[in-house]
Amino acid sequence: MMRRARVLTLVSLGVAWSTSLAGPGVGVLLETRPAWAVAGLVGVVLFGATHAGVLYAAVTPGAARGRWDVAFVAASLLSVPLLAPVAVGRWDTWAWVGAALVGTAPVLVRRRSWAVAPVVVAVAVVVSPEPLRALVIAGGVGVGLALMHVLPVWLWDLVAQAQRGREARARLAVIEERLRFARDVHDLLGHRLTVIALKAELASRLAVVDGERAGAEADEVRALAAAALAELREAVHGYRTVEPAEQASAIEQVLTSAGVRCTVSVPAELPAAARELSWALREAGTNVLRHSRARWCSVDVVADADEVRLTVANDGATGARGPRGSGSFGSGLGGLAERLARVGGTVRTGEEDGVFTLVATVRT
Incomplete structure (x- = not known):
């Protein structure tokens, strides 16, 4: 536009x-x-x-x-x-x-x-x-x-x-999400860290008068710290995990607002392993916005018996060289290929008649 x-x-x-x-x-x-x-x-x-x-x-x-x-x-x-x-x-x-x-x-x-x-x-x-x-x-x-x-x-x-309004709205959304995550982390860890500090101070004082009780307090501190670490990891994992359908919908809105005609076909229910494709969707959407002059973009997700396949195509090819090439897409797609490889997935790219295509797969 x-x-x-x-x-x-x-x-x-x-x-x-x-x-x-x-x-x-x-x-x-x-x-x-x-x-x-x-x-x-x-x-x-x-x-x-x-x-x-x-x-x-x-x-x-x-x-x-x-x-x-x-x-x-x-x-x-x-x-x-x-x-x-x-x-x-x-x-x-x-x-x-x-x-x-x-x-x-x-x-x-x-x-x-x-x-x-x-x-x-x-x-x-x-x-x-x-x-x-x-x-x-x-x-x-x-x-x-x-x-x-x-x-x-x-x-x-x-x-x-x-x-300018879209850019400001995007910045506000990022700030709001950061504040929400900060509040979640504070609510999650604030109480536990306070208790850990108090019990650690108590164990330090008891160490010279009651070694057995001091050891018990130290064991409780260790247990509280382990529980807090587990809850933090769970919160961060939930924060970073995005369903492919949600990611595709977000990309469709962003591309449409940028003047790119976007069509999305993503099943409502996908295996848990398909969540890794959200990273591929995010990378593909970023490439369309930053590195091309695309007028249209299509996002298609197909779930077979043993794999889930994502295909993203757009007409703004600018000479990408694949996931490990030296082209403008190289670094992002290289990291994406390594990430999918750890879960048995693959990513490949191609360019034909001005159409750039990214295909990512994960095994279910």
């Missing part, structure tokens, strides 16, 4: 960007004075290049927008002395620059675009020998372009906010 909205916005902004080349470019072609023709060409190139850069950075997360903004402001200011005198009297060269500025104001300055448009139009009217024509070009054409871009820019803002 983010990719589609960004492409739509860039295509729409390309209409306004074309005015930064086509409109002033006509003025340069009409200029008969060589010096001003060269100056106008320099102005068109500088403004067009920085205009393209600042528009691209405005809808590209992680781009160096600050640098492009500075370069664009400098090029816009230089365009006035370089382009305003070009083809004067025959073509309002800088008015077309003003139209490009007004047309892209909704992207560059968002809510402050209403304050930018009058300033740009005023500059176009002042530097032009024919104020009315400059007003029509910078004001009329520029405002028309701006209105064309309101919907794509609004859509881009909504998608960007939704993406």
Whole structure:
């Protein structure tokens, strides 16, 4: 979804960007004075290049927008002395620059675009020998372009906010799960550790006056510590164990929210050994999100008499080399292969016609 909205916005902004080349470019072609023709060409190139850069950075997360903004402001200011005198009297060269500025104001300055448009139009009217024509070009054409871009820019803002919301929700879910696990561990061990500390202190005091009773207390401390360790291991095992159906459902939700069409087929009841496939599901889902440009993904789990087989396929293959290869998937799938091997399972990967497939099996 983010990719589609960004492409739509860039295509729409390309209409306004074309005015930064086509409109002033006509003025340069009409200029008969060589010096001003060269100056106008320099102005068109500088403004067009920085205009393209600042528009691209405005809808590209992680781009160096600050640098492009500075370069664009400098090029816009230089365009006035370089382009305003070009083809004067025959073509309002800088008015077309003003139209490009007004047309892209909704992207560059968002809510402050209403304050930018009058300033740009005023500059176009002042530097032009024919104020009315400059007003029509910078004001009329520029405002028309701006209105064309309101919907794509609004859509881009909504998608960007939704993406930030999903990321924030994911972070909150992780924090909440950590807090829940911390509470469980505290409730599980807090009382036992308190009792162990008290009994250990009592055994230390009794050691010099009643050795037999001190030994009994030490035995109780040992038993309490062993019980606490067993309960902790049980809690951690339950925390780390996830049913394949639950993992597949979580992956389906994450991929769908990321714009990947996902189909899942997992039996409701599976043998206990199939829980190890949850790790394969998690690794496969991570690979789809991080290492590919997939548009669809399928998850299929089949239980036979002696094994359970997981198949995950997507159309975003990027040259993975298998579980022990040196490709981008190598490390994660290598660890997964070792984990499944310990329980008699296997994992293999393949790539054909742009489709990457992971097949993991465990014996029942």
